[in-house]
Amino acid sequence: xxxxxxxxxxxxxxxASSLAGCSTLNGQSExxxxxxxxxxxxxTARTGEGATILFRGTPLPLSGIEVKAGETLxxxxxxxxxxxxxxxxxxxxxxxxxxxxxxxxxxxCEQQTHYLSEKNQGLxxxxxxxxxxxxxxxxxxxxxxxxxxxxxxxLSDFRGGEFxxxxxxxxxxxxxxxxxxxxxxxxxxxxxxxxxxxxGHMPDMDRAFQVARTILQNS
Numbered sequence: 001x002x003x004x005x006x007x008x009x010x011x012x013x014x015x016a017s018s019l020a021g022c023s024t025l026n027g028q029s030e031x032x033x034x035x036x037x038x039x040x041x042x043x044t045a046r047t048g049e050g051a052t053i054l055f056r057g058t059p060l061p062l063s064g065i066e067v068k069a070g071e072t073l074x075x076x077x078x079x080x081x082x083x084x085x086x087x088x089x090x091x092x093x094x095x096x097x098x099x100x101x102x103x104x105x106x107x108x109c110e111q112q113t114h115y116l117s118e119k120n121q122g123l124x125x126x127x128x129x130x131x132x133x134x135x136x137x138x139x140x141x142x143x144x145x146x147x148x149x150x151x152x153x154x155l156s157d158f159r160g161g162e163f164x165x166x167x168x169x170x171x172x173x174x175x176x177x178x179x180x181x182x183x184x185x186x187x188x189x190x191x192x193x194x195x196x197x198x199x200g201h202m203p204d205m206d207r208a209f210q211v212a213r214t215i216l217q218n219s
Contacts, residue, residue: 033114033147036107041196042204045178047168053178054198061172064165073188074166078132078155081141086155088132088163089188095127095215096184097208099152100169102176104135104143108200112179115205117149124151127212134158134176169195181208185215 045051048066052059067074075089088098099116101109113131120129129152133140140154157163157177164170169178181203183192192211194203 033111033118035111035114038108038111039198039201040204041194041198041201042207043197044194045197047178047193047195049168051168053171053195055200060174060199062168062178063170063172064168066168067166067190067193069190069193071190073182073184073190076162076166077159078157078163079137079159080155081137083137088155091128091130092188093186095186095212095219096182097123097127097129097212098182098184099129099131099205100177100180100182101131101133102171102174102179102199104131104133104140108179108202109133110143110147112202112205113143113149113152114147115202117147117152119205120209123209123212126216128153130155132157132163132177134161134164179203181205183208183211183215186219191215 045053046066047062048064049062051062053062073089075087077085078088080086097116099113101112103109104113116129116131131152132155134157135143136158137154137156140156144150144152144154161170161175164177169180171178178195179199180193180195182190185191192208194208196203
């Protein structure tokens, strides 16, 4: 019962947040985004069956196949803004920072995505910035437009959660992705993977930026 109550609470919070969403910015541009003092996790949870992520102190189970740094990014289709499908594996040839969030219409996900867009210190000129969530492509495009974010590609896992399942990042029950950041090199090798142990915390985006810079310097 405790697990069911936690899932219901999570869904209610996400629904309430979606009613406010980016519209609470009152038309702010990305330069005007107000960053909150959200905790940043330095550790990582593991992915896949048997792993759990905390939500308000209650563990929620992950499902799917475990993935680790050093392994190859798995080939799965994701939906673009026009509903066409792109295989994430076929985006090779460039270093990528993949920002993974449960739902863009929540404050932590919103800040995480703004941070990727605005705090990368010029990395967006050399690497590909990607955000993946289970939001519909239409919701992702609305978010990007209202947030003024143009340097991040948004891809949706809404069709069946295939990206989440194939990388062990799908939260059972609420059908959401765990919060994570992945750095992938030009050969589709995962060079850095962090999954926040607490769903309400930010990942260490600065560490991901540092890894991406190191890859660029050594390539």
